Amino acid sequence: MNRKWLKAFTLLAAVTMGVMSVTSCGNANDPTAGMTEEEKAAWAAAASDPYGKYPELVTYTTGYNLTNQGSDVLAGTPYENDTPENNAYTRYLKELLNVQNENAFEAVSGPDYNQKVSMAIASGDIPDIMHVADYETLVDLVESDLIADLTDVYNNLACDTVKAAYESYGEENNPLNTVTFDGKIMAIPKTQLSDGQDFLWLRKDWLDKLGLEEPSTLEEMEAVLKAFIEQDPDGNGQNDTMGLVVHSDVYGDYPNNTFAIDNVFTALGAYPNIWITAEDGSAVYGSVQEEMKQPLELLSRWYQDGIIDKEFATRTNDDIVGLISTGKCGAFIGPWWAPFNQAQTSTYGSDDAEWVNVSAPVGEDGKINAISTKSYAGFVVVRKDFAYPELAMKIVNVNSEYSKQDKTETAAEVKENQTLAYFNWPLYCEVQPGNNAEIMTQHVLDVMDGKADASTLTTEEAGYYESAVRFLEAEEAGQKADAADYSQYTARIPAMTRMINEPANFLVPAFFETTDSMGSRWASLEKMEMETVLKIITGEQDISTFDTFVEEWKKAGGDTITEEVNEVIAK
């Protein structure tokens, strides 16, 4: 390129940029400039109503979350030409609120999307409204003063469903706590459904055969496991059954680690692997507390007596599933959705196994001591100085409440797209009550009991209801139901009913996130912890090594991290 051209090109670029910045500034600073009083009133009304429609089209920039299913799921449907800026959801929002998204970036939710968010933040140029997935990013945004205070927006515009949903998590675990900085609500949290408590899943057919009662306390649980080992519950005349299978991690990620035995620890008042609030109000790490000793000693004895699997430390998840599906083991600890685990579905098909979830082992007050999961799963933030901050709340309202009750033709497209799934709702933020799974089961039960009509069910609930009906019909006809129907029915109906009827105590961890030193030190501390725990359980070392471990843990960075955690909480 010769110099003259270069000069002209630079000039042109500079002018274009100048013009662009002038126009965009004008828009952002005063949207009501040059309007009549009437128009102003119309805009103000729209801004103060949870579902108010703007008098003119409002365009907002955003980051768009796609599902990982790929656009080809839409091929052959009427939606195959839809785009992230023009699809069922965006058309619905345009119709309802007169708003249109313009995507600064589009990515599959998860690491891909998160990376785009990080890049936007690093460049200091974030979209008007966007979803961010993790807490660190939110803190980053607050500290770098890039996002708007949404306190008024939330208080004035959040719909009842959203408010009630947040409250359903209880005062301590309310998702709003996480987004409140210095008393200001800085984001709209997306909710994470509560996963409930872990249960002791037992082979009901074995219990019946041996004439055993459902256990509840640790002692009763031990007695049942012993009987499962010694009294030949499978009736094949061979001494080939075992007690409780144990995840090689022993505990953690409550209650998502099926086969992990956190409940044995919590029954004795120990809360490993999470940050808990100590008596003096400070946060401490559960795995290094004195309470750990009692369950560790108990497990060590169980290991010696063969009550728990002797080879648990070297078993993979598949190994454990194998032990259960071949009918060698009839007891494990897992969440309400454990019937979806292959361990159960295969025994249902081959072995006539009947599984039941029992509230055991319980703590002192006769209830299972459970650990609450995070109540939030992402945040919607609004760029500072964006002229329509209330828009974020309105879209969340539509997503969480309005669209679900809208039985008009306008919402038909949205309903259809939910099952097709390639586009997500813009902002990707549905707010649901924590116990939504229980609520859905309650609705299905009402229909099954004839208390309500099947037409009252949402599409999701209707799917569960149909599964349950198919399962029961097959069973009645003396046939095996489809494995998928077995899982859906057993988890959603009997298991969930127990979860509703036998509530647990939920401990809310003091801290869910990570701190600076954790990144570099945690692997080392975790190694120390797992080594000690496994060696004590397998009897390679006795319980006195626990004290040494705690000392070393503190010295090797545990104390620093504990300080950091408390600092973050104090913020």
Add this chain to the structure above:
Amino acid sequence: MTSSPAKHARISSGDRKERMTFHLMLLPGMIMLLIFVFVPLVGSLMAFQDYVPARGLFGSKWVGLENFEIIFSFPDSVQVFWNTLIIAFGKLVMNAIIPVVFSILLNELGGKYFKRTFQTIVYLPHFLSWVVLATVVTNMFSLEGPINALIGLFGAEPIQFLASNQWFRTVIIGTDVWKEFGYNSVVYLAALLAVDPGLYEAASIDGASRFKQILHITLPALMPTVVLMTALNLGNILNAGFDQVFNLYNPIVYETGDIIDTYVYRIGMVEGQYSIGTAVGLFKSVISFILILGANNVAKKTTGSSIF
């Protein structure tokens, strides 16, 4: 090289064309080397940064040797280093001895077809990945597995090999040798083919026994290859075999089985500490490089053969 017309003239155009074809055949390999070996080298810079993926390699903060300081302050870094050395050294030695012995024994056997079949069979495990073999090994060494059944015949108590700090390294080294000795012996078998049969004839005429022949003809003939192979493998002394250990270990045997690579995996990948992971990797590479150079020199001096 300066291009003298005389030299140019010696390569006919047909020759050059032929060479061009060979060079072209080399090209894909060179491109792969460039993309997968040389380009990632730039990433080593991460070791001196507080690397944040979103900021990228050139936007992240430079921290000097801080990451190395962190690594050496870990309470278990010494233990992990020793575990790596011990396991890798055990593998190095056994992977030299067993294949040599095996190829000599096989060489002594008659029957071409038997030899070939046998060679192929022992060669097979090399092609299975540790992800698959780990399941086999775990089952073999489990409490109800065949190894413990065998021990039981002698009235001994069953042993949990993979959860025992006395046995873990032995199992790791042993199974690795079992997997690789067939493959490793290929080089030695080839070297043996090159031995002049006249030597054996002369030796037997002189009255040397089979054993003496092995000692004085076969072994010396193999020695340069053994030294060369060992020198080459010495560069791997800090590679104790990630995929094998990772698929077989558990926290109980961290004490004897946790190696640098598994450690880096847990810190770097699981905890997302890319800089620290890279720092350890770089440290490993530097040590390996020094060892290779050293071994190469030793090989050059003692046997006269070397890699470069």
